[in-house]
Amino acid sequence: MEESFTLSNGIQIPKLGLGTWRIGDSAVVPIVREAITLGYRHIDTAQAYGNERGVGEGLRASGIARDEIFVTTKLAAESKSFADARDRIDASLRALGVDHIDLMLIHSPQPWSEFRDGGDYDAGNLEAWRALEEAHAAGKLQAIGVSNFERADLENLFANGSVRPMVNQVLAHVxxxxxxxxxxxxxxDLLMEAYSPVAHGAAMKNDRLASMAGKYDVDVAQLCIRYCLQLGLLPLPKTTHQDHMRSNTDLDFVISDKDMTALKNATTDMDYGEANAFPVFGKKRRPAAATER
Incomplete structure (x- = not known):
């Protein structure tokens, strides 16, 4: 809980964060407050989640100084013009009630309704990136990055942007x-963040993962979060339960090399259930899982 990664611009980012996707604006207030009370210092939200206001209220309700908490939010996926992105950045600052955001990401290289459909949004992503760069230069954003970007999307920003992305947040789990x-x-030199490190809860139903977790006297969620950390990823588990918030931070164990190899080569087909449809993403279903090795 007290450890951090260092981004390419020298900013320190806590190694574990709390995800807030699918938590309502009012419901998220006590959850953020409780998480901070338990020791979390990294909260992840997004414009698409519709709960930035509540996250900000939870930060203030915690009584912990603003500069002790790392806040991440994400620019709406459909924002692909400079003017729109600039306005949305300022809207996030107002909604959160903060004078700066620690990290802001472009949520997706394509609008959600066209996610991974092959549309060319290189120019739009550069426009959105230019707005993030401007806000970063103005001190509104301490660090900037992307989410769900693939290699070609990143190369577009590397070749044409003025500031290199510092983070790429992607779906990653066993x-x-x-x-x-x-x-x-x-x-x-990009930090990779892992959202849904417990596969939207689907990993909890896997008997093989449960058996391995038992070897370390931990639960499946702890095993999955530790797996991400040992890969050098920053996991962002989401939970609304106080006990799970606490246990998700109890990671003082090391997965053996043998077991890490088994987890890396896992071919588990996770059923995301309701999360498959992603109402946040225009009811478009997720693409197929990443290739294993």
Whole structure:
């Protein structure tokens, strides 16, 4: 809980964060407050989640100084013009009630209704990125990055942007780990964040993971979160339960090399249930899982 990664611009980011997707604006207030009370210092939200206001209220209700908490939010996926992105950045600052955001990401290289459909949004992503760069230069954003970007999307920003992305937040969990992208980002000095490290809860139903977790006297969620950390990823588990918030931070164990190899090679087909449809993403279903190795 007290450890951090260092981004390419020197900013420190706590190694574990709390995700807030699918938590309502009012419901998220006590959850954020409780998480901070338990020791969380990294809260992740997004414009698409519709709960930035509540996250901000929860931060203030915690009584912890603003500069002790790392806040991430994400620019709406459909925002692909400079003017719109600039307005939305300011709207997030107002909704959160803060004078700066620690990290802001472009939520997706395509609007959700066209996610991974092959549309060319290179120019739009550069427009949105230019707005993030401007806000970063003005001190409104301490760090900037992307989410769900693949190699070609990143290369567009590397070649044409003025500031290199510092973070790429992607879906990553046992049975769906994008190793090639992780290696590429590491070589480019991007920190990789893992959202849904417990596969939207689907991992909890897996008997093989339960058996391995038992060897370490931990639960499946702890095993999955530790797996991400040992890969050098920053996991963002989401929960609304106080006990789970607490246990998700109890990670003082090390997965053996043998077991890490087994987890890396897992071919578990996770059923995301209701999360498959992603109402946040225009009811478009997720693409197929990443190739294993």
């Amino acid at each position: 049975g769906n780990t994008p190793f090639d992208l992780i290696d590429y980002c590491r070589n480019e």
